[in-house]
Amino acid sequence: MRFQVKMARACLLLLGSAISATALAAEERSIVVASTTSTQDSGLFGYLLPRVQASTGIVVKVVALGTGQALDTARRGDADVVFVHDVDAEERFVAEGHGLARHPVMYNDFVLVGPAADPAGVRRSPDILRALQAIRQGMFPFVSRGDRSGTHQAELRLWKAAGVEVDPAVDRWYRSVGQGMGPALNIAVASDAYVLTDRATWISFRNKGSFTVLVEGDPRLFNQYSLILVNPQKHPDTKAALGQQFIDYLLSPAGQKDIAAYQLEGQQLFHPNAGSPAH
Amino acid sequence: MTGEESALGLVFGGDPALFAIVRLSLSVSLGATVLAALLGAPLGALLALSRFPGRQAIVVALNALMGLPPVVIGLAVYLLLSRSGPLGSWGLLFTPTAMVITQTMLVLPIIAALTRQIVEDLWLEYRDELAAMGVGPLRRVRTLLWDARFSLVTAVLAGFGRAAAEVGSILIVGGNIEGFTRTMTTAIALETSKGNLPLAMGLGMILLCIVLAVNVAAWGVRQFGTRFEH
Amino acid sequence: MQAFPENSTELPIRFEGVSVHISGTIILRDVSLDIAAGAPTVLVGPNGSGKTTLLRAAMGLVQPVSGSISWGGRQHVSPLRRALVFQRPLMLRRSVADNLRYALATAGVPRRERGARIAALLDLVGLRELAERPAPRLSGGERQRLALARALARQPAVLFLDEPTASLDPAATLAIEELVRKVSAGGVKVIMATHDLGEAARLAGEVVLLHQGSVVESGPVDQVLRNPATEAARRFITGQLLL
Numbered sequence: 001m002r003f004q005v006k007m008a009r010a011c012l013l014l015l016g017s018a019i020s021a022t023a024l025a026a027e028e029r030s031i032v033v034a035s036t037t038s039t040q041d042s043g044l045f046g047y048l049l050p051r052v053q054a055s056t057g058i059v060v061k062v063v064a065l066g067t068g069q070a071l072d073t074a075r076r077g078d079a080d081v082v083f084v085h086d087v088d089a090e091e092r093f094v095a096e097g098h099g100l101a102r103h104p105v106m107y108n109d110f111v112l113v114g115p116a117a118d119p120a121g122v123r124r125s126p127d128i129l130r131a132l133q134a135i136r137q138g139m140f141p142f143v144s145r146g147d148r149s150g151t152h153q154a155e156l157r158l159w160k161a162a163g164v165e166v167d168p169a170v171d172r173w174y175r176s177v178g179q180g181m182g183p184a185l186n187i188a189v190a191s192d193a194y195v196l197t198d199r200a201t202w203i204s205f206r207n208k209g210s211f212t213v214l215v216e217g218d219p220r221l222f223n224q225y226s227l228i229l230v231n232p233q234k235h236p237d238t239k240a241a242l243g244q245q246f247i248d249y250l251l252s253p254a255g256q257k258d259i260a261a262y263q264l265e266g267q268q269l270f271h272p273n274a275g276s277p278a279h
Numbered sequence: 280m281t282g283e284e285s286a287l288g289l290v291f292g293g294d295p296a297l298f299a300i301v302r303l304s305l306s307v308s309l310g311a312t313v314l315a316a317l318l319g320a321p322l323g324a325l326l327a328l329s330r331f332p333g334r335q336a337i338v339v340a341l342n343a344l345m346g347l348p349p350v351v352i353g354l355a356v357y358l359l360l361s362r363s364g365p366l367g368s369w370g371l372l373f374t375p376t377a378m379v380i381t382q383t384m385l386v387l388p389i390i391a392a393l394t395r396q397i398v399e400d401l402w403l404e405y406r407d408e409l410a411a412m413g414v415g416p417l418r419r420v421r422t423l424l425w426d427a428r429f430s431l432v433t434a435v436l437a438g439f440g441r442a443a444a445e446v447g448s449i450l451i452v453g454g455n456i457e458g459f460t461r462t463m464t465t466a467i468a469l470e471t472s473k474g475n476l477p478l479a480m481g482l483g484m485i486l487l488c489i490v491l492a493v494n495v496a497a498w499g500v501r502q503f504g505t506r507f508e509h
Numbered sequence: 510m511q512a513f514p515e516n517s518t519e520l521p522i523r524f525e526g527v528s529v530h531i532s533g534t535i536i537l538r539d540v541s542l543d544i545a546a547g548a549p550t551v552l553v554g555p556n557g558s559g560k561t562t563l564l565r566a567a568m569g570l571v572q573p574v575s576g577s578i579s580w581g582g583r584q585h586v587s588p589l590r591r592a593l594v595f596q597r598p599l600m601l602r603r604s605v606a607d608n609l610r611y612a613l614a615t616a617g618v619p620r621r622e623r624g625a626r627i628a629a630l631l632d633l634v635g636l637r638e639l640a641e642r643p644a645p646r647l648s649g650g651e652r653q654r655l656a657l658a659r660a661l662a663r664q665p666a667v668l669f670l671d672e673p674t675a676s677l678d679p680a681a682t683l684a685i686e687e688l689v690r691k692v693s694a695g696g697v698k699v700i701m702a703t704h705d706l707g708e709a710a711r712l713a714g715e716v717v718l719l720h721q722g723s724v725v726e727s728g729p730v731d732q733v734l735r736n737p738a739t740e741a742a743r744r745f746i747t748g749q750l751l752l
Contacts, residue, residue: 206476509600
């Protein structure tokens with residue numbers, strides 16, 4: 001029976017390699033990185049990964065999910081490294097023993113975008129908390145990702161800091177869509193609603209309509225990304241050595257330089273800050 | 280696939296990333312369809328020719344499985360292949376193989392159920408003559424499958440259509456990883472979610488053309504097959 | 510054509526008190542009959558008299574509910590030694606030649622012999638030019654010839670034919686009858702059903718008259734047709750008995 005199982009497995013692997021020419025060769029020096037849709041959509045990986053491979057020989061396979069989902073995937077041991085942006089969730093992840101340690105690597109910022117007409121008048125102040133309060137005051141439509149992503153958690157923290165209580169069930173102006181940044185933006189533009197988004201996704205978003213950036217630069221909109229290696233003690237199948245190599249590269253001067261060098265439409269999206277005090 | 284290149288530009292410019300995506304889509308869907316046909320057609324034929332208590336229940340169940348929601352299969356396969364699942368050590372999660380497995384499971388009931396219907400109908404015609412010739416059960420299956428070949432091709436192409444259009448399950452088990460498990464359908468889903476609608480539409484057109492070509496081929500096969508009809 | 514089988518274990522076919530029911534209806538009623546080797550035995554009778562069922566029972570396709578059938582004194586013999594040509598024979602969805610190839614394969618003929626046998630059979634039934642035609646496209650007469658060739662491919666000791674000329678025009682009918690004569694002359698026992706008395710007269714050695722599931726009369730064809738012993742036989746022959 002053991003032999004038959006091995007045969008089945010061999011057949012499947014052959015099948016897999018027959019389908020993807022790179023599969024078999026790549027399998028050995030590859031890792032799975034669970035990251036967020038916003039990071040993926042920004043195009044950072046398209047720029048970064050070939051450089052990682054050139055430097056370390058590691059083939060990185062990025063599975064892009066929301067932060068919550070990414071961490072859950074890692075909890076199941078299905079990823080080797082997580083690359084997300086939600087401090088509280090990350091710390092919990094490490095505390096649970098699924099990850100070894102948080103390594104802050106870079107940051108970008110969130111921006112509040114909305115219709116050019118700006119009915120809530122948030123454009124006038126660069127204070128995000130005041131802006132949110134104004135939106136709440138006038139009950140202007142606001143779209144939330146509602147998907148436990150890093151962006152979503154950041155948004156919730158901001159509401160809390162602004163002293164505003166939001167209940168999606170009751171507040172009709174607050175629309176929790178439970179989807180990624182792209183769909184959320186689509187919905188926001190279509191319904192003339194305010195929405196909090198990361199700058200990178202906004203820059204590359206194709207469907208802006210009349211929307212524009214209304215609030216930016218507030219330090220509270222700072223968005224820290226970290227790398228965490230999945231704990232090989234807890235998940236023996238983790239490719240710990242390769243995963244650590246990947247992390248080390250991104251934290252190294254060469255990797256940090258790569259991150260800074262990535263530009264979209266002439267703008268730098270991510271600012272490397274490995275080694276700075278953890279945010 | 281970022282940037283403002285239009286889809287047409289990519290197609291006619293021979294963008295390698297696009298070709299990789301199309302090639303993967305076809306490999307996965309064709310691979311799954313072939314596997315499902317190899318397993319499902321004989322299964323359907325056997326079911327058509329056998330009589331045992333509870334057979335009717337199985338036929339009904341098989342027909343029902345044709346409408347299985349793909350995401351459910353995707354989830355089930357994901358849990359199987361996850362490193363924390365029973366088959367985790369096989370390392371198949373987030374690979375094209377996992378996608379083929381999932382799609383095979385989706386297409387198999389379709390091919391089996393359609394084959395059962397086709398063979399059962401043919402059996403009514405063939406029963407007497409094959410009995411008179413003393414044809415044994417195994418040969419019966421082969422005879423009917425061969426004589427029904429043109430209808431079966433249609434069934435197989437129906438299965439392929441289902442596989443090629445599918446996105447939910449392969450998204451879950453494949454992870455939509457750029458360069459590895461990104462197919463046309465998952466790419467369309469991604470580009471749509473990024474608001475990159477022109478590109479998504481372009482990809483959609485290509486997918487449509489492929490499916491259309493497959494259906495034209497099916498029609499051609501059926502036409503050719505009519506020379507063997509009464 | 511093969512020589513008369515030395516120890517033909519198929520014959521005589523003996524029916525003893527055989528009754529056959531189909532879906533609750535009595536089709537054959539207490540039939541006792543001996544079919545011996547030699548010249549063709551022709552079953553005649555109006556529609557619904559049980560000719561087809563008798564043929565199928567003799568072929569071994571239906572089981573009697575009472576009574577017994579034996580072949581050469583045995584209860585079971587290899588089906589390979591018998592072949593049946595149906596009234597509307599099934600055309601496999603393949604070429605004419607492939608239909609024959611199939612019959613040879615099911616009869617266990619080794620691959621290398623098949624080509625020659627196919628050619629011989631095609632020549633015998635006169636379908637040589639149509640070898641590559643899709644069988645479902647054959648005309649009625651051609652289909653019967655193909656079915657006959659298929660049956661002969663098995664080199665049977667006994668050949669059953671169920672009203673082979675029922676839906677054919679006179680020319681095709683004669684062609685089939687000529688073939689049947691040839692086959693019989695080659696040593697194969699022919700058992701044929703027909704509702705055409707003329708055909709019975711032309712082909713039979715012995716004729717068996719059926720009416721409503723029972724054997725009314727049987728005997729050498731000349732005798733039965735000229736001097737029928739029973740009233741029912743007489744009425745059938747004169748065309749008065751329709752059901």
